[in-house]
Amino acid sequence: MTSVTLYQPVGLEELQAIKASDWRAFPPHDIEQPVFRPVTSEAFAAQLARDWNAAHTTYRRGYVVQFAVSKTFLDAYENKVSGTPGHEEYWIPSEDLSLLNAAIQGQIAVAGTFAGHDAEYRKLNETHA
Template sequence: METVTLWRPTGPEELKLVEDSGWTAWPPRLPEQPIFYPVTNEEYAVKIARDWNVPSSGSGYVTQFKVRKDFLDQYERQLAGGKAHEEYWIPAEDLDAFNAAIVGKIEVVRTFPET
């Protein structure tokens, strides 16, 4: 089975919900969050976690996880500004299927502020 490695910048509240899932699933989107956007490179995730999550909530985390490629193939990569800002836009209603396509555990690979 072929997989794709993705990253997700997140704050402490979302990370707690991921931990509560046993590190296997992302929580449902809030009504004002119509899409779930994992990103395709760690550098972009670091920028968001450091520059957005830390000022917003005091800490930021970069997570890494693998998703089945055959599942992701139904979604196009989106550019959010520039070529280095590539992400997938997963509609909120598809998040359960996305979570089912995660292979292995969601891991925290970076923490901000760095300790």
């Protein structure tokens, strides 16, 4: 089965929820976030983790997680460019998050982290197999 590697910037609370799922699922999104938007580029995810998660969340931590999803699943969703070429993301309605979680192949892995909005990106490549 063909898969697509995606990235998602997350904060500490979301990372803890992913860990609680044995690194296999994303937690439900807030009602204020009607769309889950994983991105196709680690660099774009790192920018979001630095500029949002590490700068605006309680713990001032931003993480980039990496995961593989069935291409067949993703074919049902639109791949959009978010402003700048190379900033591509899939728009998956929050109510379909359980379907996305079921389509994840393997485990979610931490690719890198930021500590504070002015910190450098630290590559981690943590796997949990």
